[in-house]
Amino acid sequence: MNRHTDEAPMRARVPADIERPDRLAFGMSGRQLVILAVAGLLLYAAWTAVATVVHPLVFVVGAIPVAAGAFLLAVGRRDGISLDAWLVAALRHRRSPRRLVPVDRPVLPAPAWVATTAGPGDRLPVPAPLRLPAQGVTVDGLIDLGSDGTTGLVAASTVAFGLRTPGEQNSLVAGFARWLHSLDGPAQIVVRAQRVDLTYLADRFLTAAPGLPHPALEDAARAHVAFLDDLAARRELLHRQVTVAVRSRRGGHHAAHTAADAVRALAGCEVPARVLDGSDAAVRLAASLDPTAPPLVLRPHNWR
Incomplete structure (x- = not known):
């Protein structure tokens, strides 16, 4: 018998009050x-x-x-x-002011002759400049936080941990622990659930069905489209989006190096990952700031 199947899974009790003051x-x-x-x-x-x-x-x-x-x-x-x-x-x-506008300089008050209220009395408050934590996203996907350093984003997939043997689970946990111990700066793992829209896949299968070489294959494709439509109608499908953010105060090169190290370390845990470039990082940040965004259109190999 394989020794990995007899190995007991590693367990560690993590207190719920680890941030509790002394x-x-x-x-x-x-x-x-x-x-x-x-x-x-x-x-x-x-x-x-x-x-x-x-x-x-x-x-x-x-x-x-x-x-x-x-x-x-x-x-x-x-x-x-x-x-x-x-x-x-x-x-x-x-x-704090309620009205914020994205400007780089203080907002000038309106001239005295401009009526800002319906009648006499107090004038409406002048909007204040909007100060975001991030000052910009570079082409390489690095987020400039000003005095707080630079952050790199890594997109990672999930792992079917419960389907692994105890020995395989121990290997995954040990690899993840090695990555955590290798960190020399702050890191954050964000797991976001998004609603999934299967319309793209269903339309793609339906369009390709008439061109299949055999009628049985066409019938199978149409049956699969019906299954996807029924699944989308009966259940609320969710897709987990995992993002790893690593921050460094040593400049952009060190943040990029830390993000690349995270990709290599997660690959040792059988977790596919990649460093987000500028456009992907901006899209992911925009999606995380808008919880009411439209459902995710699921495409083949879209594990990000």
Whole structure:
């Protein structure tokens, strides 16, 4: 018997809270302790200032909501982030301009004689310049992030991991682990599900059916077209698009080298991959920024 079939699959327990901050005291992080300490100091300072004129019981009743709010701010969470960070983000969003335009310079206000509202009163706010993280995409497909470095995109396929033997699964996991250990910069793996439109394949088979050398082949082609139409009508087909983004602060050449290394490492895991050039990178970025894009038209060998 092949020894690979008897090999137990490798398993590793990955904690769900790997990004959880360290607990310093009382099961709380440094940020939580600072919030509670500041609230305690403020309450103590308030009590010191009014101790001679306010009854202690009255002060305790007034301090309870403040202490409860500080505790909620320290330990509360909203949308997966701490409540204080969420409130800061909400305040920043509230104060940020709502109308953004893609310009390279500040937007000049409208002349005083231009009416920007229906009646007297406040004028409409001037649009603010739109500042995107990416400054451009080169011909080689590298994304210029300015001071944050350069990113290369790699398109990868999927692997039928569950159909492999335990030994083959261990080989794939070991190859993937070697690639992760070889990284010297940030990397991100994005898996995006897209709706698939089988119209292209069905029309192609239907057009080629009359030219087949035997009537049985033509009937089989038409039956396959009917199967594709029925499949598209009864099920919502999805195609998984896998993109690997590798970033480097050492310039475009190092980012391109890192992307090429990712392609070679993934090939060792039996994952077909290729570095996206400028046009493909721009198309993939545009598709990822538009979740309501039309369904993907599936073509032969379109594993990207």
